[in-house]
Amino acid sequence: MDDRWNAFMPYPEANVGHAAAGPLSGLRLAVKDLFDVTGYPTAAGNAMLLAASGIKTSTAPLVQTLLDAGARFVGKTNTDELAYSLIGGNLHFGMPINPSDPDLIPGGSSSGSAVAVAAGLADIGLGTDTSGSIRLPAAINGLVGWRPTHGSLDNGGLRPLAPSFDVPGFMTRSLEQMAALMSAVGIPAADDRPSSVLIVENIFDTIEEDVADGMIARFRSAAISVREAGSISSFNLDELASAFVTILQKEAWESNRSLFDRRPQAIAPDIAARLLSGANLDVGEVREARRIREHFSREIDRLFCDDVVVALPTLAMSPPKRDATPESFAAFRSGCIKLLCLSGLSGCPQLTFPLASAGGKVSSSLLGARSADRMLMTVGKRLHIG
Template identity: 80%
Template sequence: MQDRWNAFMPYPQVDVGHASAGPLSGLRLAVKDLFDVAGYPTAAGNAAVLAASGIKTATAPLVQTLLNAGACFVGKTNTDELAYSLIGGNIHFGMPKNPHDPGLIPGGSSSGSAVAVAAGLADLGLGTDTSGSVRLPAAINGLIGWRPTHGSLDNRALRPLAPSFDVPGFMTRSLEPMAAVMSAVGMPSANDRPSSMLIPEDIFETIDDVIADEMIASLRSAGMPIRRTASIISFSLADLALAFITILQKEAWESNKTLFERSPEAIAPDIAARLLAGSRLDDEAVREAHRIRELFSGEIDRLLCENAVVVLPTLATSPPTRDAEPESFAAFRSACIKLLCLSGLSGCPQLAFPVASCAENVSLSLFGARSADRMLVNVARRLSAE
């Protein structure tokens, strides 16, 4: 395969079998290099992990489910190192090129899977989403991105980052293959229509006014039952982001402690700094973060218990260029986590998709109750049909 986008890891190709017929027949599958695939190593975007990996003899159960449904494996994809970033860069294997806008970052950490789908090299991009690693690159590359209900998909033979947030997730160019994937992996059916679409005014006030107006206009044009509300939560976005980052850093350190202690020089300085920050966290700060998470999760469950869907902008701000300074990357990551952490903290599903009626590349997100994943696709279909 010709890969001028640097979407795939440079592994020798191995024949990975798949069912000759099934609901995913004819769809090409690109798999983030965090999942084991028989005949391939698993590097997690790190040269030391690659050197220690060896060739895997078994395939991750979720990947096998997709193969059994007829999907055709086309390769393992690039990822941010240890899946611990939202930018898409990697000092070991390079930054994939964004086919949607080559001047911009591709977003991460599921950068390669997003780029493979956006470039037409794959139809299904399997990634992981901890702090936004499916939703963010999907938004930047003009794709559909699905973060499933936490715990709903099999995550065995998947290298963890922060297990209480980690979920496998998917990216596609349109809603039809996404609906097929949801069916193939056994997501339960859901109501076609929400009771209401909640627009949190405090969140929409944080983004560009013109973009916010275009998003809301797209909802109205589809005849959706809109309900505006001052806020959906009692916490500030800054407090939620801090709680999220605290738990994330603690778990990321625990997941990567052995690698760091054995090969600290093999980890990029910015990734190493985040790991070290996690090792130094005060126990009381971690307990407080978990307390906020529990309270927030309860609030969201009560809010969404009557089949409501929250509408959110996927990104808090425009993505930086791929040659921007590290400070710009850090500011972008920090701003976006304030919105992306809501799904992680609550465990609820989120579906990101392009707003066709907007002049620019704008991504809207639907945020629903646990196990309402398929309803989000149904709602997105209605919006996209307008």
């Protein structure tokens, strides 16, 4: 394989069998290097973990499900270190190259899986999404991305970051491929339709006015009932993002404390600093953040009792260049978390896709009730994307 994009980890090739026929037959599968695959190590983007990994003798159940459905494994992909970033960089293994614009970041942490699909090296990009690691690189690379309902897919054989947010997820080039994936992993086909699509004012206020207007116009033209609301919660987006980051940092520290304690210098300085932020959190801060999450989750449940789907932009701002300053990366991450945290805090599914509008293609998303993954697909198809 000619991997000029640095999408894949440079592992020696091992034989990974797959079913000769099935619903995913003919589709190539790229797997984020957080999932165990027989015959390969699992590094999670960290050189010390790679050295200690050894060759795995079992395959993560979700990966095996895809293989049994006929998908053909083509390699393990690059990831941000410990899956703890949204940028796509890695001090140890390098940053994958964005095929559509090599000057821009590819987005992370499922950077390699996104780039593999965008570059035509794979058809299915298996990744994980904790704070946006499927949705953000899908948006930057012009892909369809699916963050499933939290807990709906098997996460065995997957290295955790923040378990109460972690979700295995997928990226494809089309809705048709994503629909096939949903069926293959046990999300039954359905023709459920929402009563309306909800446009939330304070969410669309986070992006440029002309882009927001174009996206909203596209939703209104899709023969779907559209209604508006001022906000999605009694909490503002900054409060929700702060609560999300607090819980994320606490759980990320707990997941990686043993690695940090053994050899902190084996972790990139920026990742280590974020881990230490979680170590230094006050008990009261974490308790308050979890209270906000519980309250928000109840509000979202009440909202979705009306059988609505929430439309939102995937990103709050344009991606920075790959050689941007650390401060630019931090500002981008912070800005995008305000929108990306909604799915994480609620546990609800989100479908991300390129949406044609007056200004070209932008990445839009649909957020739905828990277990309403197929409803999001139904609405997405009515918007004529893919």
